[in-house]
Amino acid sequence: MEHVAGNFPFVASALLIGIAFYIILFKRNLIKLIMGIAMMSSGVNLFIVALGYRTGGNAPIYTDVPPGPMVLSVPQALTLTSIVINVAVLALMLTMVIHTYRLTGDIDSEKSRKLKG
Amino acid sequence: MDFLVTHAPILIVALPLVAAFVIPLISIGRAGDRGRDIFSLAVFAFIAFLVAILVQNVHTVGIRVYTFGATAPELALPHGYMVPVRIIFEVDSMSIFMGIIVTTVALAALIYSLHFMKGQTGQARFYSLMFLLYAAMMGLAFTGDMFNLFVFLEIASIAGAGLAAYRTNMAEAVEGGFKYIVISAISALLVLFAIGILYAQYNVLSIAAIAHYMQYTTLDMIALGLLAGAFVIKLAGAPLHMWAPDTYTVAPAGATPIILAASYMSMYALYRVTFTMYGGQIDTTAIGWIVIIVGVLSMFIGVMMAVHQTDIKRMMAYHAISQGGYMLLGVGVGLAVLADPVALANYGRDAMTGGIFHIINHVFYKALLFMTAEAIFFRIGTRDTNKMGGLARNMKWTTAFYVIGALAISGIPPFNGFASKLLIYETVLKFSPVLSVIAMFVSLVTLASFAKVFYAAFTGPELPAFREVREVPKSMIIGMSILAACIIFLGLFPGLVVDNIVAPATNALIDQAGYINAVMGAVP
């Protein structure tokens, strides 16, 4: 447990994911559900980008960089990819919610539900 | 020819992507529809040819490694270096086995869609999404890199959700698509989190390299839990199966078989992670039993929910969950005895072969059944079995295909379901007789369920409303007959198929060292 203070960023991202899970499990409003998924993706992105940090490191770009170590570059690239992916997912989800509202007049997940059993 | 052989792994993934990008361009304007159909078929035929080349190549030379952006495709490690840096495709017999399934089903679905989609709006984007989904599934099968797997998983989810919600004038369709994308997004984020944990420890992303450096720490077990949970959600395993019936029911006909195949790509990813990445060093008995329990639960819950459905497609969707249980049962038995060489040679390997053989059988007959259900819907406009009757008079081909599919799913000889189910019963009997009895019982209930629908929908007096019903157009019949022919072939010559395709796939899954050495062979 000696790492708890040092690993604060990782713990924070895990807590963010936990809050997001709470929203996804218990909120019935579909827009809030989407916000939960967006929060969850932020938590995961924060986690991955924090993995690559080196104390006192510079951004991994050689253009006019001050001397010193560089932070890891692969996590940054992965985060970049993951952010774009989440934009795409959110766009499609919002479109479906617009349709749900148009067809059922409601964005409550219980009231707009048609498929059961 | 050498060029095609060398670059087949990437061409199979990249050509459908290019086709998907081109399709919106060539179908602008009124005259584009026919040209687009021909273009789609031509591209797909060429891809199928490439898959055939690659199957032959992998079975002769073994695992194929393709490193992107290196100076040579086989150069997985940079000169004098210990870890792979670039993205690697690693094609072994298991990958190519999934490739064969996906390609056949996608070809049948594409041909089926040509007439099914005629006159509908948004066709160009529909075909575009079908190609994207196909490319994503092939990428999932071939990739040897964890993050790349995540990317392809996301392409498959988004394309699948777009296709599932295609009929936007029905609230059910939008709901089914929305459920699919929510579930997919959550499970994909869990996968990404697990990838982060693995990356933090080993600073590599290639599956082979992670397996090579694996230390089996607590963190690795947490990552395994997240990965397994995410993939079980995506393959509609028992407690987390609720999305599957909704999505399969509402998806349009050409898309349903491909979305079904996409869920088995998640099963492939689960096997890849448990067998290849974690392998024999972990406590496989416990994990094997978890897989078995998920499988038996899926079998039982799926079939029990299916019996009282009145929507014909929804019934088939629940049966899909139930049949997925058989695959998990077979492979779970193999996983449970993976550490015990005697039991593995005695029945474990055969159980796994049965479970993997069941994937190809199930995808074929369930795709055929979904297509017959949509053919009925295409002609009479309802999926409610209580409103159907006497359809056999006017829809002879559809009836014949339905009977083939129903007999195959119930495990009646000489159809293909019998071959794999028999293999599962025999081997599971040696492991635990109770499980075998449950499996046979589920099979009986399945037969009863499909017989009920057959009598309700196809036989009986001719209903006045359906007197004018005609047989479905030719391209839909061709699409269905491709799958029916495959089913009969697999049923008549199971030994040939098992020896040539399925058994190498099983061996590739068990052979963790071979998979690692293909990439990490140069490391001391």
Place this chain on the structure above:
Amino acid sequence: MRRAIGLILLFVLLAFLVSGMVLIHPFGDPSPTDMDDYIIDNAQNQTGSNSVVASVVFDYRGLDTLGEATILFTAVTGVLLLLRTQKRKEEGS
């Protein structure tokens, strides 16, 4: 009842994740770093790009970026497919 089960599941998951997080290498001191060191050392002379992140995104992990561009294309295609005009009558539905 469902709420209670959900809450218990949530706390189990949270405990699972947080207990894992404290086991990861200390923040700011990743190890090992073989792959990233190779990329930081060789990115300039192999790809000619001063930005190491750009060389990872487009060169070392180019296929991921192709996938990412494809995902964006897929989502746009999906959105435009769902928001399409439905003037022609649909036969199938």
Place this chain on the structure above:
Amino acid sequence: MLSKIVRTVANQLILFILIFGLYVIAHGHLTPGGGFQGGAVVVSGVVMLLVAFSSHDLKKSLREPVLSIMESTGALIFAILGFAGLGTVFFYNFLVGSPIFGRVPPTGPGPGDFWTGGFIPLMNFAVGLKVIAGLSAVILAIALFARGEEMEE
């Protein structure tokens, strides 16, 4: 549609946003940024226009087939740049050492040279084109749909 002040300011500002977005795209291989980021900057300008004017007016200048073609073209250029490396391997950086963007900078910190990076700047442009067209189309389609109008097929 907002007031005349907002519309006039938006009309002037869009040029600067466009230039900044293109700058971020063009210097993706030297500075933080790249195709996705620069594309997002440009699309933020499109969103500003959407707020200042109405989606109905914007539909006339940003037509759906044009955006669709732009997007497909961007994606195709990206894929073709990958295919062009097939002489060796897919995604092989074949432009390093060639006259176009082929210079190799000295190792270590430096001021940065625009003509470096191999195919990376070209890919940045392809991705930028794609992101601008794709996200504009999505935002416009959603805005129009919410108003009860539809983009033409």
